[in-house]
Amino acid sequence: MIEIKDLHKSYQMGSNSLHVLKGINFNVKEGELVAIMGSSGSGKSTLLNILGMLDEADTGSYFLDNIPIKDLNEKIAARYRNKFLGFIFQSFNLINYKNALDNVAMPLYYQGIKRKERTDKALHYLEKVGLADWATHLPNELSGGQKQRVAIARALASEPKVLLADEPTGALDTKTSYEVMELIQGINDEGKTILIVTHEEDIAHMSKRIVNLKDGLIIDDGIVEQVRANSYV
Template identity: 90%
Template sequence: MIEIKDLHKSYQMGSNSLHVLKGINFSVKEGELVSIMGSSGSGKSTLLNILGMLDEADTGSYFLDGMPIKNLNEKIAAKYRNQFLGFIFQSFNLITYKNAIDNVALPLYYQGIKRKERIEKGMHYLSKVGLADWATHLPNELSGGQKQRVAIARALASEPKVLLADEPTGALDTKTSYEVMELIQGINDEGKTILIVTHEPDIADMTKRIVNLKDGVIIDDTIVKQVKAAAYV
């Protein structure tokens, strides 16, 4: 599903160059649930941005579902993101003046799907995350956990190949974090490929594989016995 070989990325900082990723080799099979861990400055956010086609490596190769991701203009990158990827953010990134159902249906608008079908699919995914009764509520009427559930439903609505979650529990309390992880585990159990960037060891333990980054290199990549979030909810 994801294949990265010898990935390097540097940023120019004034007269200096900051080498952030230093030869990353990394692959993810379809249906995996992987956490990427590392301290600030380890390169995990840069790696996620490259995986999400929000940034591009200097050298190396990136294949997503067999397709080379290289030298894409913004229009093509946006098309591929909408086709292949669903994003879940720490800050939810919901549109404040749109209700839950319209937030969930938004990616379908960019796929050219008619409004009636968008709403039907949006309701399906809101129901999937347990929020069908909150469809007409605005984000400011929802709790943090509910907002993240809406964001997960939105990420699923376009039926992406891969979900990329950037600190999806970072803005939530412990109980709500585990509820969100229970939902994510359930989605993965249905076969969806999911990558989670996190700095929280207990959240990483709820995935099936932990990749540790330090100073731009992978120092450890281990398949782990998954802790089920349901045990803590």
């Protein structure tokens, strides 16, 4: 599903160049649940931005579902993001003046799907995350956990190949974090490929594989025995 080979990325900082990714080799098969870990400055956010087509590597190759992701203009990058990827953010990134249903339906609007089908699909995914009864509520009427569930429903609505979750439990308390991870594990159990960037060891061990980055290199990449979130909930 994801193939990355010898990926390098540098940023110009005044007169200096900061080499952030120093030759990343990384493959993800369909249906995997992978946690990417690393301290601040390890390169994990840069890697996630490249995977999400929000940034581009200087050298190396990136294939997503056998399609080369290289030299894309913004229009094509946006189309590929909408087709292939669902994003879950630490800060939820919901539109404050739109209710839960409209937030979930938003990616479908950009896909050109008609209003009734958008509404039906959005309601289906709100049901999937247990929030159908909250469809007409605005984000400021929802708890942190509910907001993240709406964000997960939105990420699923466009039926992407891959979910990219950037610190999805970072703004949540422990109990709510485990409830969100239980939902993410359930989505993965249905076959969805999911990558999670996290700095939390307990959250990482709820994945099936942990990749550790340090100073722009993968220093460890291994299968782990998955801890089920519902054993804590």
